[in-house]
Amino acid sequence: MSEQEGEEVSEDRRKYEFRKLIEDLQDYSGSGTQLVTIYVPPDKQVSDVVAHVTQEHSEASNIKSKQTRTAVQDALTSIKDRLRYYDTFPPENGLVLFSGAVDSGGGQTKMVTEVLESPPQSIQSFRYHCDSEFLTEPLEHMLADKGLYGLIVLDRREANVGWLKGKRVEPVKSASSLVPGKQRKGGQSAQRFARLRLEAIDNFYQEVAGMANDLFVAQRHELDGILVGGPSPTKDEFLDGDYLHHELRDKVLGKFDVSYTDESGLYDLVDAGSEALADAEIMEDKNLMQQFFKQLNAGEEATYGFEPTRKNLVMGSVETLLISEDLRKDVVTYECSNGHDEREVVDARHETKPHECTECGEEVDASDAERDDLIEHLMNIADQRGTDTKFISTDFEKGEQLLNAFGGVAGLLRYSTGV
Ligand SMILES: [Zn+2]
Numbered sequence: 001m002s003e004q005e006g007e008e009v010s011e012d013r014r015k016y017e018f019r020k021l022i023e024d025l026q027d028y029s030g031s032g033t034q035l036v037t038i039y040v041p042p043d044k045q046v047s048d049v050v051a052h053v054t055q056e057h058s059e060a061s062n063i064k065s066k067q068t069r070t071a072v073q074d075a076l077t078s079i080k081d082r083l084r085y086y087d088t089f090p091p092e093n094g095l096v097l098f099s100g101a102v103d104s105g106g107g108q109t110k111m112v113t114e115v116l117e118s119p120p121q122s123i124q125s126f127r128y129h130c131d132s133e134f135l136t137e138p139l140e141h142m143l144a145d146k147g148l149y150g151l152i153v154l155d156r157r158e159a160n161v162g163w164l165k166g167k168r169v170e171p172v173k174s175a176s177s178l179v180p181g182k183q184r185k186g187g188q189s190a191q192r193f194a195r196l197r198l199e200a201i202d203n204f205y206q207e208v209a210g211m212a213n214d215l216f217v218a219q220r221h222e223l224d225g226i227l228v229g230g231p232s233p234t235k236d237e238f239l240d241g242d243y244l245h246h247e248l249r250d251k252v253l254g255k256f257d258v259s260y261t262d263e264s265g266l267y268d269l270v271d272a273g274s275e276a277l278a279d280a281e282i283m284e285d286k287n288l289m290q291q292f293f294k295q296l297n298a299g300e301e302a303t304y305g306f307e308p309t310r311k312n313l314v315m316g317s318v319e320t321l322l323i324s325e326d327l328r329k330d331v332v333t334y335e336c337s338n339g340h341d342e343r344e345v346v347d348a349r350h351e352t353k354p355h356e357c358t359e360c361g362e363e364v365d366a367s368d369a370e371r372d373d374l375i376e377h378l379m380n381i382a383d384q385r386g387t388d389t390k391f392i393s394t395d396f397e398k399g400e401q402l403l404n405a406f407g408g409v410a411g412l413l414r415y416s417t418g419v
Pocket residue numbers: 336337338339340357358359360361362
């Protein structure tokens with residue numbers, strides 16, 4: 001099932017489809033080096049790619065094994081066919097093409113061609129790859145990249161602010177101070193010197209906060225957190241004082257010791273704060289699971305397991321659909337000629353079997369059954385009912401429980417339904 005044209009695709013759904021595609025591609029293997037992968041950056045002309053593929057096609061005629069030669073040429077022809085759908089340049093973030101004859105069991109092969117349009121991040125360089133497996137590593141990196149964080153490093157002499165976008169550090173602004181050293185010049189009174197020095201420090205903290213506010217306040221709603229680094233007591237004075245915008249102060253995940261406050265300090269800060277970052281990434285998941293358990297214990301507005309959750313979804317009573325990120329199941333729908341429809345959850349690799357209708361005993365053939373990816377099946381109903389879908393990581397205890405004890409599927413309800 002695919003989404004209707006023009007319909008807005010949710011970010012969670014896009015992420016899921018992307019992740020699923022990578023997993024499917026990883027599962028394929030070909031005999032010999034006959035699986036072709038092509039990464040096309042957005043600034044590469046499609047006609048150049050076609051020319052490259054044509055060239056490879058003619059060079060493939062030198063491959064000794066007839067079987068491999070035919071397989072590679074078929075893959076290249078299939079890729080060329082797909083490239084016809086594109087104009088001068090590929091879509092926004094580029095294009096990745098996969099094609100080849102993959103093992104389908106029992107010594108058989110089948111031809112697979114997949115096109116990924118506009119991956120989550122821009123393709124950096126053109127790559128032509130021929131192997132016994134598809135090349136998915138560059139996409140796996142994109143999968144791991146999530147989150148937007150603000151970074152601040154400072155001591156009394158220097159400060160840098162920047163972004164952490166996924167795994168990428170982006171330094172943005174820096175400042176250096178006019179704070180005098182501790183040694184006063186001759187002729188200056190000790191008291192006056194100390195006062196001027198404190199004033200200079202205060203001014204510098206204000207300047208640093210100004211840089212951070214300029215950069216982060218506008219994006220505070222997308223911001224997943226802020227890390228502050230530097231030596232003690234500078235970072236403590238900075239955070240304890242009223243320098244940062246109050247909405248940013250609530251976003252501070254922690255303060256960390258780093259030795260440098262130049263651009264390299266931003267990288268050190270990400271290393272030092274890695275644990276806090278990992279926690280922040282699953283914070284929303286943790287909150288949702290907490291809410292689920294609270295409702296479950298109250299016996300009220302919660303549901304779990306495939307069939308009860310599906311019923312609630314169809315009724316429109318699910319506020320938020322919770323799906324374990326690691327759930328990989330299919331759902332087979334059997335409809336007998338008396339109009340009874342029943343569903344069975346099966347392993348994704350499991351073959352579809354005939355089914356006896358529990359209502360009337362009629363046997364429904366495997367070929368008459370409809371088979372969907374379980375997550376897509378539920379997300380499609382959720383989309384029609386205005387239900388939010390959230391994917392829950394298994395990197396914490398309650399997230400693991402969702403997968404292992406609740407069938408990987410649960411729902412927070414708008415009201416109690418008794419289902
Ligand atoms: Zn029946």
